[in-house]
Amino acid sequence: MKAFLGTGLLGSGFIKAMLKRGEQVQVWNRTASKAKALEADGAKAFENVVDAVKGVDVIHLTFKEDQSVNEVLEKAKSGFKPGAIIIDHTTTSMEGAIERTALWKERGFVYLHAPVLMGPKDALEAGGFMLVSGDQAVINMATPELSKMTGKLINLGPKEGKAAAMKLIANLFLMTFSSGLSDTFHLAKTFDVSQEDLLSLFQSWDLGKSVPSRLQRIAKNDFKEPSWELVMARKDAGLMMEAAKKKNAPLMVIPAVARVMDQKIKEGFGNYDWMVVTQDRKE
Structure with missing residues (x-):
């Protein structure tokens, strides 16, 4: 019983x-x-x-x-x-x-x-x-x-308590992942890209496989060798926000990321890999 x-x-x-x-x-x-x-x-x-x-x-x-x-x-x-x-x-x-x-x-x-x-x-x-x-x-x-x-x-x-911590960590990942997908979907709509086209792209380009390597890079905290420079990523973020604004479809996640990018560029990290935005965040 x-x-x-x-x-x-x-x-x-x-x-x-x-x-x-x-x-x-x-x-x-x-x-x-x-x-x-x-x-x-x-x-x-x-x-x-x-x-x-x-x-x-x-x-x-x-x-x-x-x-x-x-x-x-x-x-x-x-x-x-x-x-x-x-x-x-x-x-x-x-x-x-x-x-x-x-x-x-x-x-x-x-x-x-x-x-x-x-x-x-x-x-x-x-x-x-x-x-x-x-x-x-x-x-x-x-x-x-x-x-x-x-x-x-x-x-x-x-x-x-580790199980409780891991559950919250997993939920945070789910929230941020889904919020990022929301921005992706809204940007696609501003370009008249269909949901079917998005699905086709992500069925071919499996980003899930990159999660472990990205976590490892964040843990190493070494972003001096860029695969995508921060200044270039910030330029792209600007294009995204501008396109969304023109169609009155403001993005949810990217503006916050862009603010961190701007701060890191001011600190002299513009030519580092864009993932330097994950580095040593403090209040």
Whole structure:
């Protein structure tokens, strides 16, 4: 028997997948109707979170942020079975994950942070990725449970909080990547370039393969030998912004990048590789 607290889009996907595997799941949500709706799939819904966790061996949860997790666990704790394992899939701060791991260990319970790189469809179909880090004995104990829930369980090693950090890093990359694609799409429209033409270009020009080498170059912090000079990249950025402005389609990301380029050029880095904009950024 297990419990799942938090029946939003991601939580509902996980719960339905568990039920399809024949597992018994007790569910709770702050909006009780969302938990109640899962009874049609075979879950047992509770209006009181203490009742939802009574008698279960494993407690999964997905909430919005640290505060929600802390509040719900405090309310539920009187119903915890001795030795129950708490597995938290919420995207939280690194500090919060570390603090909860220590706090619940002091109280005699295992808390494992296991954030995910997946959407509701992945949760339902056991796809995507799940991240864990920390006590390896705990992770080994939880692996059979977690492996059923994801396409790949990634163990990031013994450092507490690393899974939380990596989830935020991955989300940042996704945000910046998608924002850059938005600028790309808007610029293409100003030139009357179709979405099909864009797709054709990026199907042939696979930039994803360059990510590891670019990360390595940033880590080395050596941009003296340019493959694309900063002054030339800034010139191109100007052409992009000018074209977008003429069509009243202002770009979102490139103007901010251009400001950093201007500062670096003022500092004397104009003939360096354009990736010098990644160097030693300070407030």
